[in-house]
Structures are given as C-alpha cells and as structure tokens.
Amino acid sequence: MPGKLKVKIVAGRHLPVMDRASDLTDAFVEVKFGNTTFKTDVYPKSLNPQWNSEWFKFEVDDEDLQDEPLQITVLDHDTYSANDAIGKVYIDIDPLLYSEAATVISGWFPIYDTIHGIRGEINVVVKVDLFNDLNRFRQSSCGVKFFCTTSIPKCYRAVIIHGFVEELVVNEDPEYQWIDRIRTPRASNEARQRLISLMSGELQRKIGLKVLEMRGNAVVGYLQCFDLEGESGLVVRAIGTACTLDKLSSPAAFLPACNSPSKEMKEIPFNEDPNPNTHSSGPSTPLKNQTYSFSPSKSYSRQSSSSDTDLSLTPKTGMGSGSAGKEGGPFKALLRQQTQSALEQREFPFFTLTAFPPGFLVHVGGVVSARSVKLLDRIHNPDEPETRDAWWAEIRQEIKSHAKALGCHAVVGYSESTSICEEVCILSASGTAAVLNPRFLQDGTVEGCLEQRLEENLPAGCGFCHIPYDELNMPFPAHLTYCYNCRKQKVPDVLFTTIDLPTDATVIGKGCLIQARLCRLKKKAQAEANATAISNLLPFMEYEVHTQLMNKLKLKGMNALFGLRIQITVGENMLMGLASATGVYLAALPTPGGIQIAGKTPNDGSYEQHISHMQKKINDTIAKNKELYEINPPEISEEIIGSPIPEPRQRSRLLRSQSESSDEVTELDLSHGKKDAFVLEIDDTDAMEDVHSLLTDVPPPSGFYSCNTEIMPGINNWTSEIQMFTSVRVIRLSSLNLTNQALNKNFNDLCENLLKSLYFKLRSMIPCCLCHVNFTVSLPEDELIQVTVTAVAITFDKNQALQTTKAHVEKSLQRASTDNEELLQFPLELCSDSLPSHPFPPAKEHLESASSNSGIPAAQRAVTVEKTSPMGEGNFRNRSAAPCANSTVGVVKMTPLSFIPGAKITKYLGIINMFFIRETTSLREEGGVSGFLHAFIAEVFAMVRAHVAALGGNAVVSYIMKQCVFMENPNKNQAQCLINVSGDAVVFARESELEVVSTQQPAANCQPACTGGEVTT
C-alpha cells in the first residue's frame, strides 16, 4: 500500500447559474480516484461556494497513482430531479510522484464541461504521501522523470544517455462503442477523455519501467501521440530518450555558469564533465565554437532515405577508417569502435533529442526517413497490441538500415508520426543519421587521455559537417569538397538534418524558414486499392518535396537545413506534403551555386527571351536574399581550397524520379547531381509553374525573421518579451475541376497568407523572430484543408544584432585563416576577450557595457530593453500592475522552446500532458466555427496555465499542440474538436533578479578558468 493521496476542496468561484428561479446554484463536489468517491457538503445558493472540505484520503497503489487521474466533478444539487453536472477537472498527479518536482498541487482550476466549455473555477489542494516500496517486481515506475524538452534540461547534467524507449497501448475508442448510441454526447466525450488520460498514465508508467530496466532515471524528448483510428480503435504511443540525469545540486557553485553564457563558456573547456548548462542557457554563440576545440566532427551528405536496403552492402567499418585516417588517426578509429559497441547493444540506436551536450555529436550523415502505408483493422485484443508494434518495428528497422548506409551508427532528432484517413494509415519516421561520441552512452566515465587528445585535434565548428561515410563508397552521388573551415576533411555541398543547429556550428548571416508545399490528387478508392494508390504516389511526393526544398535553399543562397520536418497527410481524394526547415549558411560548406534555367526549345526567340528574363529574376532574388540574410562569406581563393574532388557525375540536371517503391516503405534516390549550378529544365508548363512558385514566396517584412528551430542562427540577443500563439485556418476548395496546379496554388496561398497574417498581427513586436514555427496540415473532409501553426514570437535587440553579426563574421574570417596549431591558444584568448564581445540577453547588458566599448551607450540600450510593448508578456510583472493591482491571476508563460529568453529555469515541476474534447450543438450561437475553435483554444491555454500555476510554476517550456482535430457539421449546427497538448512545467527566474549574485562574478569566474587552463596544458 505504497501511497496516500489527499485532496481538499476549498472553494469555487464564478459558477454558472444553475437554478433559473433564484439565479443561484447549490453546488457540491465529487472527488473520485480509481473506484473511490468522496463528496463535499452542498453549499446552498451561491455562485462562489466555500466548501472548505476535510482532507479526502485515498489509499492506493503507486501503479494506480501513475495511471489514474484525479477526477473532480462539480454538481448542482437538485432535490427533485437528478443532480446536474456543472463540469469537471482532471488532475494528473504524476508530478507529485518524484521527489524533485512539485510537492503540492494547489490552486484555481477551470471547471470544464465538454459541451459548455469553462464554467467557473474551483480551488483544490492535492498532496501525496509515498511510502518506500521494496518490492522488486513492482509494476510502477514512480520517480522516473519525464521531459518533453528535446535537449538535456537546464539544471540537469547528463551522466549517461541510454537511448531509445518506446511503448504503445491500444484500446477501443468509446466513441465507436455500441453504448455510444444511447448515451449523451457529454458522457461519450467524458468517457473518451478519461480513457485517454488513463492510457497515457499507463503508457508513461510502462516507459518508466523500461527506463528503470536500463538503469536510467529520466526520459528526455518524451513525445506521446494519439492515433484516432476510428472503428479500429485508439492507439496511444510514445517515444523518448532514456537518460541518467544528475541534478546540478549546489546552486551556488553553478550560478555563475547559468547566469550568462559568456561566463559559462570559460568554464567549459576545462571542465571534465561538460556542463549541460552551457548549451542550455541559450542560443548558440560564436564564441563557443572556439572554446570547443574538440566538438563534434564529421559530416553529412544530403537528405534522403538512402537507396540501399541491403544492410550488408553498406560500408560500415570501411567508411570509418576511410575518412578517419586523416583526421584523428587511430584515436578516431578507436572512438568509432567504442561507440559502435555501445550502440550495438541497442535494438534501435535512436535519440529523440535535437540538441546535445557539447561533444556528443561527432558527425552528421543526413536525413533518413521511412514511410509505410497500412490498412487499419480492428484491434481485437487490446492487451496484445502486436500488429501496431510490428508496424513500427519495421519502420525503425528501415531507418536503422538507412543510417548504416550513410556510415552512421545512430539516428538523432528522431520522431514518428501518422496520418489517418478512414482505414488507411501512413506511418512515418524520420531522423538524422549521425556518429556519436561514446562517452555519454556508457556506464562509467570513459574519458581518458584518448578523448582529451581527440578533442584538441578536432577543428571547431565544422566537425559535424564532415562526412561520416567513405568517399570512395558513397551511398549516393554527392559533390564533396574539403571543409571550408579546417581544410582537412571532406564535406558535402548541402546538409539536411532534423536536429537543431549545434551550438558550436559556425554560421554566416541569419537563417530563415524554408517550406516546401505540395498537393497531389488521388482517386477515391477503397481498402487495398487505396493503399496501393497512396504507396505509388508517395515516392513522387517525397522527391518533389526535396526538389522544392533544394531549390528554395539555393534561392536563399544557403547551404544547410536544420529542423527538417516533412509531413505527408492523406485525405479522401488527395495527398498533401509539407516540409518545413530552417535554412542557414554553414561556413564549413561550400558556397551554393545558383540556379540555372534551361529551356527546351532553344530556337524560339521569344521563348529564349522569356527564359533569360526568368533567369535574371532568379539571380536577382538570390542576390537580394543574400543581402537580406546577411550572407557574405569570406572570399577564399581556390588554391586554398584545393582542387575539387573529382566527381563522377558532371552532368547536372534533375533526376526525375528514378525511385523504386516497395510495397510499404518508400526508398528514393533524391540526390540531385550537382556541380556549380543547379539546372532547372523547363520542359513543360508544370516546370514553369514550379519556377514561378519558387519566386512567389515573399520574404517576411523587414524586422521579422522566422525559423522552425529553437533559436535563430545569427540572432542571440533576445529580450524577454515572448508571445506564443496558435493559429488555425481551414479553407474549402471549390470542388470543380481541381487540378494539381490549382491545388498547389491554393495550398501555397493558404500557407503564405497565414504567414503574412502572423507578421501583420505581431508587427508591434518588431524587431522580432518567429521561432519554432510548427505547421501541421490535416484534411478533415473532402474539400477542406486545415493548417495549424504554433510558434513563439521573441523580440530581440536590433542594435546588438548588428554588432553580433559583425563580430561573427570577423570571427569566422579569423578562423578561416587559423591553423590547428593555434588552437591551444584559444582558451587564453577567451579569458580576456570573451566577455565584451558576447552580447546576450538584456539582463547582462549592464555588466557588458561596463567592460566594453561597443559603441552603443548603455543608457540607450537600457531604454530598448524597457520598451517592451504592452502587448507582449514582457511587462506583466507585478510592479507594472498599475490600476488593477488587485489582480490575483499570476502570469504563466508558454513557449515551444526549451528556454525562456532572459531567464533561467530553476526547477522542472513535471510533464503537462492534456487532452480535451469540446463539442457544441449550437455552433451558430457560439460564433460559428471560428468562434467555437477560438474559444476552445483559449480555454485549453487557460487550463494548461492553471495546472502549471497550481504546481507552483510560472511557465511551460517545450509546449506543443500535438493534435487539433476539428470536425464540423454546419447543417446540424454542430462541431467537435479534440486537442492534445504537452510541455514541461517549470519555475524560472529573471536574470535581472539573479544579477545581485552575478556582480562579483567576473572575478570569481576567471579563477576556475585559469586553473583549469593549467591542467590542460
């Protein structure tokens, strides 16, 4: 009997009027956990009842504690008829089950009803007393921490990163049970909400058990999803990365490091355990590159699932030695072996992380992805979800083999998704093939002189770009050159990845959001025929999406994509593909060639003219973009680079689909041969359209930047004002003679207009950057396309932005001419000049301006910081609460990022994972579909904030809206929507509040740095 759950119902407020006669309500509360129910007394005739109940005590197994939600129902007492339910609150008590998280849940929760929405609030206090359980065969996994964040959470240190954990549970969907015909929509919705809550509790517990088996204590990058398979059931599945985390215990010791990146940096090189904090507190900084001489190394190549299925063909060890010889010599090889053995013990060497502790990522091979089309059938036995397991196992195997083909033994930035339409389901998985440093993967600290030396020899900021595969045995044709940074290793011409930009990568200029959008019509069909049709279309779509991405990337004058996410959505009569990524210019990769247009009929004069006109437009766009994104790489003469590596493919033209598609899994050769320029052959109107659509993408208005990664490369002086938002659009296509082109145009316009609207709405935040822009597409009905966007707008300080870029460019120039021998000097240099040249968040400006002559008067900068527009959350805090000072509602920030600009996360309170259903039978009265969904999303935000506040937190990080399923039936005046959100509840403190401590820092900080320096030399 390992746990006692205690609940106290304090009061209610703003309850709805339930008795028309008196305009009042006689409210009481039922508290239910598992099968036990308690009731409060009826508090008669009040809309603000004060129950002040006793403590209701539930004695339960910790297994139940993990699975079951606490269910609180507020009812109106009625003497003569049945009591009317006002609404419910579900509280996930999981955060109370681990020691470092929340100790009590206490606060006002919105009372939610699936038909009426939020109806007043209730004040509840929840506590858990856990007893130690010595039973070794226990089913619970209390104590395992869960994080949605896809990097090592701040204020923790990764001791070991164990690897992939996955689990799925299935059940019948209550909406499709026979009983649903006779029960009310409310009962049905509540049954669904409760079931999903139970299933996710169970799922989390099972994953926790796996983690304990691996001897880990936490799951990072936890991603849980629902598949509403309709008739065939309900699947809840989750993936994550098991880790052993160490709390950075003594805050005193780490305060300096956490406070400002510029300081952290100095500690790093000498710290034996790389401090995860470093990369935590924010955006990448050019400086780090230098310090980090070891850094990840190697390579890339290009996007794509490789074409090889046969594992034995892939040059596993060969490629290792091939490129390693020059670089680290035997050490390198040894490292590789170590890593390999560490990873081979795992079935799937996958990591859901997108950002890594310094030194973890050695080389990046490129994007690997796999898709499979399945026909859904009823899940006969919910306890044996084998079919679904087998499906995913198959896909993961595929991913693993693709990674091997790229000479990589691991996949990072891994994620899985589904798209379901009727009985057809597309399963997708993607990630980035990579070579990892074994140090984090094994028990016991493996660091010896081996790694020390390796680290010293690896060039900074470019290592991860170096190819991991053997250049003589490349899995696909690619154009290789010597790295533009270190000149020692080979790099590909373009690099696509699903991860965030490594903190130590050297980037020139700023990045930007790049999207490829595509629609394909498909005949309506049933079952097998339908699945086959989809399978046949997939390779073409994937190919075209990649072509678009590549073209747009070149148009931007950039050479690498990060955070790539390709979503293929299936509908009744069409397939949609949407790829989003953040383009950047990596200093290590060659300058991208332009785009050349070639006409097919060279004899036609006017045609020729037209072509040249287009060519000019394209060239102009590229030039404009280079200016816009400040891409001005240092000029390097050819001699330094050395002659290009002879390449088998000199011809450069698009390969129109030479893809072969297997039954279920698509494999493509998406490589576009390349030399200097990219040639677009205009041979038909389609191609013409393509070129046109390339040019229609409008850049964001000045002062705006956007990216879909955590941070914007090239901007690192965020101010504290953030605004998270969700925007949803649904368009109806006119069904008459739809063509692929018309469809593409509609879809393209939809996305572009949506972005334009966002820029317009957020114009008061300029200069600002939309970060973590996350588009999802769904096809709820025949002629409807729904696009949902969640992102966060963060303001930054423009003055400093310019400054940084300048510093940045100088730095990269400097690095370009730096030889390896000089690397040893770096730590010393850093001691002296890192502070002034590193402007980060505003809080530290004072500190900085004191020691630097950066040209901008400190006062002026202070003003910019203060001027946070009233619209954002910047000036929410108490002191500005001028006229309405009696407000009791605390501010809770929400962000899809893992950090909060200008603030330090001091505590993680637990995972937030909520699922809501809202239904209406009076759609018109609620303001139509827009009014209905607007209100619902606002309510979801409110409930998330209330839960976080009750846990004692003031922010949600890594927030994500995983599902937003909207169905309408305007004829019946009905609509229904399901939303699933998750994130990590945290406590953060402003850096300015911590500044008191930080004043003595500079001096204190040099100390460890210098002593450390002696050790290393």
Next chain:
Amino acid sequence: MTSELDIFVGNTTLIDEDVYRLWLDGYSVGDAVALRVRSGILEQTGATAAVLQSDTMDHYRTFHMLERLLHAPPKLLHQLIYQIPPSRQALLIERYYAFDEAFVREVLGKKLSKGTKKDLDDISTKTGITLKSCRRQFDNFKRVFKVVEEMRGSLVDNIQQHFLLSDRLARDYAAIVFFANNRFETGKKKLQYLSFGDFAFCAELMIQNWTLGAVGEAPTDPDSQVDDMDMDLDKEFLQDLKELKVLVADKDLLDLHKSLVCTALRGKLGVFSEMEANFKNLSRGLVNVATKLTHNKDVRDLFVDLVEKFVEPCRSDHWPLSDVRLFLNQYSASVHSLDGFRHQALWDRYMGTLRGCLLRLYHD
C-alpha cells in the same frame, strides 16, 4: 477557395487599440476594414486587404468574447481564460465604459428604461453615432445604475470598486447615475448650450452637499431605511428649504438684503445699475427654486429654472462672469448679516452649492 475558419489565439491576448476603438464605435467588420485601409496601414505594413480582413475579424471575435467579462470588470481581472497584462485590462475597461459627449447629452437625466432604449434609433440618427455604439453606452449607464442603485456609501467609490474605472470616469458615471435617478431635465432647448461637463460639475456639488450621504449621519444609524445615500437628495433638507421663503416673502428682509448687497458692491460691479434694478427678481427666482424643491416635478426642472430665472436675465444684461461671481458671493454672504433670518446653515448648504452651479452654468 474560401476561408472556412481563421483564428489566431495568443497566450497573451493581443489587443489592437485601433481596432478596439472601431469596434467600440460600432462599425461592422467591413466598415472597420475600409476605415483601416484609409488610415494607410496597408502601405505602412505592406499587408494585403485579405490580411487586414482576417486580422479585423479576429480582433472583433476576441472583443466579442471579452464583452461578457467587461460587463463585470472584476471578472476580467480574475478570469483565467484570457491572459491580459493589467495595463491592457485597464485600457479595455476604461475604453469600454467611455462614452460620447453627444450621446450622453441626449440621455442625461432620462429614465434608463426600455422606453428610452427605443429612442436610441433617433439618437443615433441625430448624433451620427452608430446604433450599436449607442446601445453599448446606454447599457453601460443602465448597468452601472443597477449595480450601485441599492448600495450604501460613496457613489464614486462604489462605481470605482465595481467597475474599476479611473477616478475621472467614475465621477462622470456618478453624475450620470445621479441625474438618471433624479430625472433632471437637460434636454430643453434653452439647456442645449450646456455641456455634459457642466452638468457633471453640478452633480458632483449636489452629491457632496445636498444628499443624505453628504451630511454623514446615515452610517451611525444602521437601521436607516435610506440606502442610496448619495443618489437621492436629502428629503429633510428639501423640506427645510421652504423656510428660505421668508427672504423674498418678507418685504423688509428683501429690502435689507438688497441694500446690503448694493452697498458692498457699489463701484465694484460693471453692471451695478442692472443688478440693482434686477435684484428682487433674481433673488425671488433663486429663493423660489429652493422652496419648490419638495415637488418632484420642480426638482426635475431645477436646471431649466436656474437658467430661466438667473442665467438668462443676467446674460441679457451682459453681465461678465466676474460680476456674476462677485454678486453671488455677496448675495450669499450678506444673508449672514440679516438679523431676522435664522436659517443661516440651511442657506449656506443651499447657496454654497447653487453658487457653484450657477457660475458653471453661466456661459454662452
């Protein structure tokens, strides 16, 4: 391609002040978009009309959802659904409760009933304020009235507490509620030259001096049946005002009063002769207004009477404001020297307020 659904929800609710104003002014989405286009916003931002349309719709929807909360501003502060910075909350409330001068002049002193609401059409046509905006303003008046009607204590404080308005706006509402409650006539043609500010000024003086709350005696008597201390005129006081009749009824007293005033003002007044000639008429007018206040009908006509009996005669003789001031001061003060007159305190309570009002009402 038509947009079926188009929404934007921020963790912090976005409030566009310009659009809020358009919404408050009662413009339809279409009109609002047109007005925004005319403001040149498209050129400034490079946005398209479609973007503007979507943005406007979105804001309108937000305001529509917030409106329910704005009806009880403390709810806006405590609700959890919309995260709005306090400064923005204050702005939302203040603007929502702000009213148009033209509109308030039309309904000031009228009963805030369904009947009046029906006349809003006409008011809208007359003032050029949209019907929607008229309705909002009217409903605001009525809502505030209903809430504070039964309350004890200071009117301004009550309004401020329940509607979280700024001091300035709360005072204006106090005036509106006070006028509506006492049904003072303000719509007559001869009162048209007066602004809302003039009336509000008088209302404040009257609330401070002529109501029960003004005497400050009620709180000590908890059984008192008089609830709305600040809204109703002090009945006893009005009854007592009959005693002032003697000032004009008693011929000796009137003559003495006149001679006292004339002696004091001789040589100081530009319009001395006119004053001397008119003294009895003016004094009769002012005192008669006082003695009639026991009748509801005459209370309602208070401002009409003051204008007719005092403002207009003086104006026709071209009294400058400074002379009016001198005269009224002397006129009030001289009563203290009338030995036969025993109601000095009553006189001061009446005349102190009236003097203030008259000075404010005396302009073109």
